[in-house]
Amino acid sequence: MSSPNVPALATLPQGDEEGYEEKNVHEVYQQIASHFSSTRYKPWPIVERFLKDLKPGAIGLDVGCGNGKYLAVNRDVFIVASDRSANLARIAQKHQPHSTIVADILHLPHPDSFFDFAISIAVIHHLSTPDRRVQAIREILRTLKPAAEGFAGGKALIYAWALEQKNSRRGWDKGDPQDIMVPWVMKGTPSADTPPDQPKVFHRYYHLYEAYELEQDINRAGGHVLESGYEKDNWWAIATRTGAESS
């Protein structure tokens, strides 16, 4: 029997994916929001570079913005940030000059073919089936400006947690299970049902991406990968829409 603080295999949903993610992702973030936020403040270098390279006046999305740490990177662009957790959206709201809403990645409340850029950092790994992960990418790509003559089109930067991270404190690697429950331990936050000194443990569902899987999902979603790589235990890719499958 494993300790509650060690990642465990996920029992995947049998049909009710939305309900499964509600319980194993959304409800957890609602509860850990402020603690989670206090541990998330340093932007990852590639995300920072992507945002700083944008032209002033560019309009974009931060899908699954969490506490909004990337909203502080570039104040010359305008970002509509969204998160599934209202508690996280409330924390992200303070970043100027941007704006924050609550939305679901599979049903983004944004017009088609409009945005100059989008980022979605450490989000799609919370969707519990391959189809839903591809749909999420397709939904992000839908909002981007398509390429036109002399214009490359809007770009999306997507990050997902990597399976290959044997040097991280998590230690998992190629060949290990990809669908897991990862504990979030909250210490020193007494609540009605927890004594003050006992840490409270929440479990979030993750699908760990293996090498090339993110690129494959982007291709299946009708996207075109411009650049991709590995940073901070995550796989990342910058993608645009391709002409044919963009609708």
Added chain:
Amino acid sequence: MKLITVNFLACAVKGCKAAPASYPLHFRDAELELQELEFQPEFILNIIPRIDWEGMRVMAKELGFPNIPDNKPEGDALKDERLLKELHRLLLETQVVEGRLCCGNCGHEYMIKEGIANFLLPSHLGLVIPSIAFLNAC
């Protein structure tokens, strides 16, 4: 929620995005609040090209701001600092703290609470959508 946000929003219901009536979303019972923000003329100048002017005029009119120019300012008009300040005030400093956003196509209403609009659909909230309720658009 800053008023500029509405320019970049559409109904979350998939079938609505192609329908012209779904854009822009319409405020209902909007409670407005002014939250001051440093005036950056360059920022306003840079985003004007990306504003859907007609969508913004519709919104401004519905909220009772009638003094928006009919056409998007260009050329010398952009040197008018008073105009840029007015746009700054309207788009970035005017916030909707409570109210609803309504889709003109399906009639669905999205709640705004504490300045944050919530676009989760009834299915996300574990509810079944009664289709009849969506027949009368706002």
